[in-house]
Amino acid sequence: MDKMNNIEENNEFEKLQTLLKELPKVGAPDNFEYKLMTRIHNKNFEIKSKKKKNIFFWFYTPTFALVASVILIFFVFTDSDVDSENPWNSQPKLLPEIQSSETTVSSSANDNIQADVKENFSKSLAKEKKATPNVSASNQSEKPSIQKNSVAANTKAKPVYPFDKSKSVDLDKLLTTEEAVTAPSNGLAQPHLAGQGNTFESPFSGFFIRQREAEARKESLRIREDSLKQLKESETNK
Amino acid sequence: MTLDKNLSSLTDEDLIKEFQDNNTIEAYEILVKRFKDPLMNFVYRFVGDKDVSSDIVQDTMIKFYLNKDSYQSIAKFSTWIYTIAGNLAKNELKRRNRRSMLSIxxxxxxxxxxxxxxxxxxxxxxxxxxxxxxxxxxxxxxxxxxxxxxxxxxxxxxxxxxxxxxxxxxxxxxxxxxxxxxxxxxxxxxxxxxxxx
Structure with missing residues (x-):
């Protein structure tokens, strides 16, 4: 029965089988053996048709996905607390507007600094007046005089430094302001550098003289020696 | 020369035995010569690409060289080497299927x-x-x-x-x-x- 089925099948596909058998035989390339033997001699046994799987990539895929989703949530769905100006949506400012805003900011900062300097300077002057009432007029004429409303003093934008304003003075400003020229009438008030923290409460007291101390000690030793001598003499006399 | 002549007259199974026992490279070369074309034809009709088929047959011969001791004389050599080639060809087709996203x-x-x-x-x-x-x-x-x-x-x-x-x-x-x-x-x-x- 099986044989009969096979015969029937063969008859059914006879034409197909002949078609398939008529297909031309495909041979290996001419340099096939040469390539093969070269590979064997070079011990190049890497299987070309078997490419390595990138296990590393697949292993870290969930991690990459998680990180990407966290970044997405953080940057896209979170409301930012600061209302930052979007440079792409806002109109650019004109140059004159920017310059005017800068000058107002810098002038207000300058005013603050100048007020502090003036206050400190007047305090120090009052102290100095108490200490030395005589004034030397010659010092006043040596200092340079600058006009109050000079263009350079008003329009220059000066930076604000993070120093303690009560203890520091901007030397340039001090020299250019009017008070620096007119106020120290006694000639003793000296401007001091900003950032040094030097005030009039702790003036320099001079170097310690060690020689005096040595003399005093010498004197005490001499007295001691004399007394001992006297004691010896009195004992010998006895 | 005489050795080659003698080896050429041997059957596939005798040649693989010679290669297994004495590591005779000439026996291996004769087997390669005998099977490279039939294997190429088989793999080409199976895979459909000549370059890929050539690579697969090369890999088959390399596998045969490296794993000669895994052949057992109870089976015909031809079936053994066709099995290796068929497995490599199937792997290639599987890889292609994975790549082709729009395959019907x-x-x-x-x-x-x-x-x-x-x-x-x-x-x-x-x-x-x-x-x-x-x-x-x-x-x-x-x-x-x-x-x-x-x-x-x-x-x-x-x-x-x-x-x-x-x-x-x-x-x-x-x-x-x-x-x-x-x-x-x-x-x-x-x-x-x-x-x-």
Whole structure:
């Protein structure tokens, strides 16, 4: 029965089988053996048709996905607390507007600094007046005089430094302001550098003289020696 | 020279034994010469690409060189080496299937593949040329499912017996026969225009 089925099948596909058998035989390339033997001699046994799987990539895929989703949530769905100006949506400012805003900011900062300097300077002057009432007029004429409303003093934008304003003075400003020229009438008030923290409460007291101390000690030793001598003499006399 | 002559007269099984026992490279070379063309033909009809087929046959020979001791004399050498080549060819096809995202032949439904009209087929009156006819047959062969194609190629192109195919593929004889028949039936449907010539 099986044989009969096979015969029937063969008859059914006879034409197909002949078609398939008529297909031309495909041979290996001419340099096939040469390539093969070269590979064997070079011990190049890497299987070309078997490419390595990138296990590393697949292993870290969930991690990459998680990180990407966290970044997405953080940057896209979170409301930012600061209302930052979007440079792409806002109109650019004109140059004159920017310059005017800068000058107002810098002038207000300058005013603050100048007020502090003036206050400190007047305090120090009052102290100095108490200490030395005589004034030397010659010092006043040596200092340079600058006009109050000079263009350079008003329009220059000066930076604000993070120093303690009560203890520091901007030397340039001090020299250019009017008070620096007119106020120290006694000639003793000296401007001091900003950032040094030097005030009039702790003036320099001079170097310690060690020689005096040595003399005093010498004197005490001499007295001691004399007394001992006297004691010896009195004992010998006895 | 005399050694080569003597070796050339040996059977495949004797040559592999010589290569296994004495590591005679000449025996290996003779076996390569004998099987490179049949293997190339088999892999080409199975995979459908000459360059890839050449690489697969090279890899088959390399595997044969490296794993010569895994061959046991109870089986025919030809079935052993065809098994290696067939496995490598299947791996290549699997890799291709993974790559091709828009493949329509991945479906398990056999009829679905056959329902698609093959517009590439040339009309019978223009298919007189043998070259064109061979091309059509080859293309039709590539369109059937790989499991059927392997059986059809082994049986109808390479001319192996059912028992040898069973040994190569590791499936039962019933499965081999049914797959061959299904493959033939699919091919016949695809090539019905050729039959009418």
């Amino acid at each position: 032949s991945n479906s398990d439904d056999d009829e679905l593949t056959l329902q698609i009209e093959d517009k590439k087929f040339v009309a019978p009156d223009r298919a007189a040329d043998n070259q064109i006819k061979n091309k059509i047959v080859h293309n039709a062969l590539q369109r059937i499912k790989p499991v059927y194609r392997e059986m059809v190629v082994l049986r109808d192109i390479e001319g192996f017996s059912y028992e040898e195919i069973v040994e190569m593929t590791g499936v039962s004889i019933g499965t081999v026969k049914s797959r061959i028949n299904r493959g033939r039936a699919q091919l016949q449907k695809l090539l019905k225009n050729i039959y009418e010539v």
